[in-house]
Amino acid sequence: MKYVLMFVETEQFAKELEAMGELEQRAAYEAVGRWFADHADKITHHTHLAPVHTATTVRLQGGGEPVVTDGPFVEGKEVISGFAEVEVADLDEALKLARSWPACPIVEIRPVS
């Protein structure tokens, strides 16, 4: 089955990352690179999104003029920072991958229909 793992960043996580020294930061990025390399056989596609301040949301309201606003679609302290599409046997295998994700603290898993 195909799933998308959506990596969700929190303000807390961003702050912690920022507060890290250069070496620590590099180690953190390397861990992410290693994760992608380790699971390359299951990852069909992945993308890191540009920071949330670049987001623009269009609300298409029935009939009316679409409303364009600055920022992500949910006002919140949690934003999707990237995603990976994976091809695995079932939800348990997708969960296993998500559990080993070394970066941001939330991962939403959705089957691709």
Add this chain to the structure above:
Amino acid sequence: MTEPAGGPADRVAGRGRDDSGEVLARVVREHAGRLAAGLISLLGDFSAAEDLVQDAIETALRRWPVEGIPDRPDAWLFTVARRRGLDVLRRESNYRAKLAQLRWPEPAQTDDRLRLIFTCCHPALAPAAQIALTLRVVCGLSTQQIAAAFVVPEATVAQRITRAKKKITEAGIPYRVPAADELPTRLQAVLAVIYLLFNEGYLSSTAERAQARDLVDDAEWLAALLAGLMPGEPEVVGLLALIRLHRARGPARFDAHEELVLLADQDRSLWDRTAIDEAGALLVRTARAHRRPGPYQLQAAIAACHAEAASFEATDWAQILVLYDMLLHLAPSPVTRLHRAIALGYTQGPEAALAELDDLQEVLARYPLLHATRAELLRGLGRAEQARACDERALALTANPAQQRLLRQRLAWT
């Protein structure tokens, strides 16, 4: 290790109860889980298999009381399910081919039922859905029975079950026993579901007592099944022993007028000593063999201390206090602290216990037992007015009719 779980029907017969309705329900429950497990692994479709099982059960409940329970209830149910499946799925050639090839494996692999339990209790399902699905698919209860037991609208239960089955299919929740390295976390969810069933039945915060007893039966049956299927897991045995110890004391919990009787006042000659000894021995054997204590084994050990005391006065509170300390270390919780405080009251006096309770005032503000315990301790210190106020608070917080009556009596006496 425990003997493999005897079928619930055997248990009923073994305990000499003569209630054909109960026997019937038990036979259905026993075979529903096996049938569901068998059909799911054969069809590979959780929802379709489960619908066939429910149809077969409904047919059985209609016909068995009239025609008698067939010699081979499992084969009977399977035949009905298969016939029904062929009818319903005539249009779908795919299923038809599969169903036509089905053979009822005998005996059904116990491993299948284990898979079924783990699938129903998958952490990707909401806890309420885990319980509803387990009762429905593993124990074969109808939506109506589950709704009655948990005092929620039938539509809510139906919706939970439908949603959960849909998620199993669409999110790709596998029908399998988790791998060894996943077991510790996944087993927790399964044990939690059985424990919740037991608690709901035993404490029955709201449910009618007859239904509550059914839940306790189901919890014991599931725990025994799991213990038979996973003999290497001491916590499963711990939970089974815990349930059996509480059940053994069951007959003394209510008096002739269905009034709740406190532990201190119970007629201990009504306790099932054989069951207590067996559960205690099982617990000790398991603890010795594995040396992996866990919250369920410790709770069972505490229950055993109470059950093995010849009189309330003879209770080994010092040992109970030690067990609570271990339990708090493994699984800290305010409710456990409250129970430990009660043991502390008996070993070190009411003042020490009250001091402990002061710390819990805030987190357990809405927990009736906190206030009832305070009332007891205050009364022991001769502070009757304060005790009354606490009992009144407890009364306002409990929905359990038996607890309400008990508290009202206490308020009337003092």
